[in-house]
Amino acid sequence: MKLWYPGTDAIATEAVANLIKKFEGSHPNIHVEPTFIPWADYFQKLTVAYSGGLQPDVHGLGFGQLISTVNQGKYLDLQPYIEADKWEGTKDFFPDILKAGQYKGGQYGLLFPEIRPLAWRKDFFKEAGLDPENPPKTFNDIFDYAEKLKVTKNGKTDRSGIDIQTSNGEQSYLSLLLLLGGDFYDANGNPTFDSPTSIELVQKLVDLYKAGAIIPSNQQQAGGTPFQSSQAALAFISTAGAASLQQSVGADKIGWTLPPAGPDGKRTALMLGTFVTAAQKTKYPKEAWEFIKFWFESSNVLEFTTKTGMIPPLQSLKDQYVKLGPANAVAFEALKDARGYGPSGNWAIHVKYLRLALEESYHGIKPVKEALTTNAELARKEIASAK
Structure with missing residues (x-):
């Protein structure tokens, strides 16, 4: 069988x-032949492979990638295999995590979740004269700390106060928007990133960018985002995303906490992750299911998540995983109030125009309000034309 997996860092591939x-x-x-592809190229290559009938038998999918394409009939429904085997594994899943891979009564993927609490560099806090054990506690604190933590040399920012991606930047934007009770599209699949709340948030981010507290970056850039490369002091990032950094600088230099409280006390964290699924047209459906089932056996889940920094989706592993480190305890606590992307066949359209709006805002191509409203209208027109 052929397996494709997104990501090429040594931790994940090993x-x-x-x-x-x-x-x-x-x-x-059963022989499994793996192929590892960078996140930046992964979904496009997978789409091309499916179009040419050359799709892998088993593969990973990002959170948004599954929910936006599951209605295309590409993926194997695992539910008949779960029922035929009377597999008890689904009963051990956290219900919301299991539900994330479901569509119209089918189970089209099993999720290894990652949560985005707030991480900070304790050593950078000390350098700035801040208490290394006292991270931002409120939404407004985030912006105050970002200003205080930036490092400039010769009039240029050498290290940013906070890791906010200016290209492909919907994830860090959404981490903040969730604290304000917002989202960038609604339950009916309509874009909402031109709401007053979103416009106000993006303006605050653009102001930080102009002040040098944010440096240009891409969510999918090689080497990771600024926080992962020690070029930012604060970040909404998962333990999986910072796994390599913890090894290089020492876990003791990184703090983890729940997201700061929004105006109404919300501390909603962004939950994403990697689904494991199989191709509907695989020649080896039973073998594909055997491999996926093996991957999600409790002992294998614990080993895989411990190495990669992902969160075990199994309830039976919670206590064991939490004991392995303080960041794990924070991750599970954040799961109590966490949201991923809502199911929408228009997800890719929303993300495309949101990314354009954010880039136009950061780079001054258009004023913030114009960038967001113009692109939201373009999204609405494309969605309407596709019906």
């Missing part, structure tokens, strides 16, 4: 390779 080795050891008649 974890997947070890899993495959264990699986092949207990299933000698």
Whole structure:
């Protein structure tokens, strides 16, 4: 079987390779051939592969990628295999995490979630004269701290106060918008990133950018975002996203806390992650299911999430995982009030125009309000034309 997995960092590739080795050891008649592809290129290559009938048998999918394409009939419904095997694993899943991979009664993916609490560099706090054990506690604190934590040399920003991506930047934007009780599209699939709340938020971010507290970056850039490369002091980032950084600078230099409270006390965290799914047209559906089922056995889940920094989706592993480090306890606490992307076949349209609006705002191509309203209207027109 062919397996495609998004991400090429050594931590993820080694974890997947070890899993495959264990699986092949207990299933000698099944060989799994992995291919690792950078996130920036992954979905486009997967789409091309499906179009040409060359799709892998088993593959990973980002949170938004599954919910926006599951209605295209590409993916194998795992529910009949779960029922045929009377697999007890689904009962151990946190219900909301299991539900994230469901569509019209089918189970089209199993999720390894990642949560985006607030992380900070304790050593950078000390350099700025701030208490390294006292991170931002309110929404407005985030902006105050970002200003205080920026480092400039010769009139240029050498290190940003906060990691907000200016290209492909919907994730860091949404981490803040959720604290204000907002989202960038509604339950009916209509764009809402031109709301007064969103416009006000983006203006505050643009002001930070102009003040040098944010440096230009891309969510999908090689080497990771500024926080991952020690070029930012604050970030909404998962333990998976910071796994390499923890190894290089030491976990003791990184603090983790729930997102700061919004105006009405909301501390909603962004939940994303990687789904494991199979192609509907795979020649090896039973073998694909055996591999996915093996991946989600509790002992394998614990080993995989411990290595990658993802969160175990199984309730039985919570206590064991939390004991492994303070960041894990924060991650599970954040899951109590967390949201991912809502199901929408228009997700890719929303993201496309939101990204354009954010880039036009940051780079001064259009005033913030004009950038957001113009692109939201373009999104509405494209959605209407597709019906």
